[in-house]
Amino acid sequence: MSDAIKHECGIAQVRLLKPLEYYKEKYGTAFYGVNKMYLLMEKQHNRGQDGAGFASIKLNVQPGERYISRVRSNQAQPIQDIFEQINQRINDEMKEHPEYADDIALQKRKIPYLGELFLGHVRYGTFGKNSIESVHPFLRQNNWMHRNLIVAGNFNMTNVNQLFNNLVELGQHPKEKADTVTIMEKIGHFLDSEVRKLYKKLKKEGYTKQQASPHIAEQLNVAKILKKSSKDWDGGYAMAGLMGHGDSFVLRDPAGIRPCYYYKDDEVVVVASERPVIQTVFNLNFEDIKELDPGHAIITKKNGDVSITKIIEPLERKACSFERIYFSRGSDAEIYKERKMLGRLLMPEVLKAINYDTINTVFSFIPNTAETSFYGMVEAAQDELNRQKNEAILTEKENLTDERLQEILAHRLRTEKIAIKDVKLRTFITEDSSRDDLVAHVYDVTYGVIKEEDNLVIIDDSIVRGTTLKKSIIKMMDRLNPKQIVVVSSAPQIRYPDCYGIDMARLEDLVAFRAALELLKEQDNYQLVEEVYKKCKEQLNLKDKDVQNFVKEIYDPFTDEQISAKISDLLSEPTVKADVKVIYQSVDNLHKACPKNLGDWYFTGDYPTPGGNRVVNRAYINFFEGNKDRAY
Numbered sequence: 001m002s003d004a005i006k007h008e009c010g011i012a013q014v015r016l017l018k019p020l021e022y023y024k025e026k027y028g029t030a031f032y033g034v035n036k037m038y039l040l041m042e043k044q045h046n047r048g049q050d051g052a053g054f055a056s057i058k059l060n061v062q063p064g065e066r067y068i069s070r071v072r073s074n075q076a077q078p079i080q081d082i083f084e085q086i087n088q089r090i091n092d093e094m095k096e097h098p099e100y101a102d103d104i105a106l107q108k109r110k111i112p113y114l115g116e117l118f119l120g121h122v123r124y125g126t127f128g129k130n131s132i133e134s135v136h137p138f139l140r141q142n143n144w145m146h147r148n149l150i151v152a153g154n155f156n157m158t159n160v161n162q163l164f165n166n167l168v169e170l171g172q173h174p175k176e177k178a179d180t181v182t183i184m185e186k187i188g189h190f191l192d193s194e195v196r197k198l199y200k201k202l203k204k205e206g207y208t209k210q211q212a213s214p215h216i217a218e219q220l221n222v223a224k225i226l227k228k229s230s231k232d233w234d235g236g237y238a239m240a241g242l243m244g245h246g247d248s249f250v251l252r253d254p255a256g257i258r259p260c261y262y263y264k265d266d267e268v269v270v271v272a273s274e275r276p277v278i279q280t281v282f283n284l285n286f287e288d289i290k291e292l293d294p295g296h297a298i299i300t301k302k303n304g305d306v307s308i309t310k311i312i313e314p315l316e317r318k319a320c321s322f323e324r325i326y327f328s329r330g331s332d333a334e335i336y337k338e339r340k341m342l343g344r345l346l347m348p349e350v351l352k353a354i355n356y357d358t359i360n361t362v363f364s365f366i367p368n369t370a371e372t373s374f375y376g377m378v379e380a381a382q383d384e385l386n387r388q389k390n391e392a393i394l395t396e397k398e399n400l401t402d403e404r405l406q407e408i409l410a411h412r413l414r415t416e417k418i419a420i421k422d423v424k425l426r427t428f429i430t431e432d433s434s435r436d437d438l439v440a441h442v443y444d445v446t447y448g449v450i451k452e453e454d455n456l457v458i459i460d461d462s463i464v465r466g467t468t469l470k471k472s473i474i475k476m477m478d479r480l481n482p483k484q485i486v487v488v489s490s491a492p493q494i495r496y497p498d499c500y501g502i503d504m505a506r507l508e509d510l511v512a513f514r515a516a517l518e519l520l521k522e523q524d525n526y527q528l529v530e531e532v533y534k535k536c537k538e539q540l541n542l543k544d545k546d547v548q549n550f551v552k553e554i555y556d557p558f559t560d561e562q563i564s565a566k567i568s569d570l571l572s573e574p575t576v577k578a579d580v581k582v583i584y585q586s587v588d589n590l591h592k593a594c595p596k597n598l599g600d601w602y603f604t605g606d607y608p609t610p611g612g613n614r615v616v617n618r619a620y621i622n623f624f625e626g627n628k629d630r631a632y
């Protein structure tokens with residue numbers, strides 16, 4: 001991926017169902033859970049590098065003993081940082097107290113981070129700042145065990161401001177406007193009232209306050225709390241939480257926008273944002289791991305009972321297709337196939353662009369995530385080459401010499417590693433006059449493999465803003481003097497902002513939107529821009545469910561090809577000598593390649609929740625008024 005987009009987050013939750021001695025016995029360490037958490041988080045580092053956090057809970061401790069530990073970091077290598085801190089503490093304790101070595105009960109009482117219940121998070125922020133206070137998990141403390149709440153999520157709510165105001169209306173005074181705090185306080189509010197109700201009931205039954213506590217923990221209806229809390233949430237989410245006494249949950253949004261997978265046996269319950277992560281860390285088969293159904297929660301009670309419960313009536317399933325195109329690790333068996341198919345399905349258009357001249361064409365990809373779709377594209381190109389060879393052999397079969405046959409067969413597909421990412425270069429680049437020249441060097445190229453008569457076909461996962469393509473990649477590739485540069489996007493044109501966890505909230509940043517505006521200008525139809533603005537303004541006070549996406553009208557006058565052609569213009573600077581052509585995946589082909597993840601609002605403008613239309617409406621108003629605010 002050439003555009004740096006902030007996106008996603010990853011969650012990891014582990015509950016050990018047996019006593020810690022069991023893991024010491026079977027796996028040689030009582031720190032089994034901590035170790036697994038490290039792996040689960042590290043293998044999801046792709047999902048978030050702004051920050052990382054870890055929390056653990058010990059079950060059944062005595063009053064006066066600590067049972068919740070948490071560590072967070074927003075350092076450059078946040079996962080490494082938190083686990084270094086955890087290791088340091090553990091090692092110090094073990095060194096100072098040799099008597100802990102074989103005494104698991106003592107270890108549990110004395111050593112932080114050791115416990116039965118864990119929650120981890122890797123963050124790319126979509127809301128608020130990148131301060132340490134914004135790093136998950138968030139903690140809501142209380143002296144009653146069952147009122148402690150720890151929350152982390154991969155989410156974005158379109159109506160977080162409204163949810164914040166709801167809390168204020170409830171009489172609360174949130175100390176900050178972080179979206180995770182708002183969500184946590186909502187759950188906390190219903191947790192408190194559920195606890196109060198249970199206490200009243202138990203009191204009537206004759207229990208004292210102290211006697212009531214364990215019964216409250218036991219009878220706490222987590223599903224009911226989640227139902228009440230999530231009633232007004234509009235967004236994409238996989239929200240994970242722990243309660244001080246030991247219950248835990250993960251709730252997935254009703255359209256299944258954000259991903260969530262789980263595994264359970266009699267030793268562990270594991271939940272994570274990606275399937276292959278669980279598969280690798282626990283050495284499991286693909287089929288062992290289940291996807292959490294949209295609108296459902298996986299709830300594990302302190303006593304180890306696990307249930308999958310419907311919390312919200314599911315909407316039409318619209319799982320985010322960007323997870324398949326780019327975010328998730330391509331090591332998932334399904335995702336790997338899907339990415340290859342994305343590359344393959346683009347081939348007919350590529351062949352047209354290179355005029356079927358497979359001899360004078362070099363195929364390549366933008367590192368690193370586009371590599372898999374590149375393999376798919378190459379396989380399809382290979383098929384084409386074989387077809388061409390067959391055809392040549394059949395037409396010439398009457399007078400085919402051995403020499404000529406060798407010549408036909410010798411024709412190989414030319415695949416090369418052309419673009420090289422020099423990641424570190426970004427750090428030195430500041431705002432000064434030589435900036436563009438420096439930026440051009442963020443990517444480097446391989447010299448000596450392109451001839452002047454060559455087409456250079458290069459695939460990327462998607463093109464969001466196109467800035468790096470324009471400022472670096474295309475300029476650098478042009479230094480190799482190809483005849484034509486064909487940039488292929490495995491995703492369709494990104495036309496609308498996301499509001500469910502990917503940080504692309506501003507319309508004018510999207511190169512497809514800028515292309516449509518250019519076309520409107522060229523066709524003397526620019527007044528449409530103001531007409532759409534007026535329509536958007538008129539919707540400002542409507543209920544979310546009544547808001548329509550009028551931004552579609554900006555694209556309506558044009559075919560996909562017209563917009564792609566304009567994007568090609570926008571991406572090639574006047575100094576670029578080669579012809580530049582950009583080819584995008586069609587939405588139909590995207591769905592063919594990724595049949596289970598049909599969420600496509602950023603390409604089509606069809607938002608799966610009512611709040612999406614409000615966000616795109618607001619994003620357009622912001623664009624028109626030159627307002628740099630976020631649309632949610």
Ligand SMILES: NC(=O)CC[C@H](N)C(=O)O
Nearest residue numbers: 008009125126127154155
């Ligand atoms: N990408 C995400 O899921 C972000 C989670 C949350 N909205 C935050 O900003 O911290």
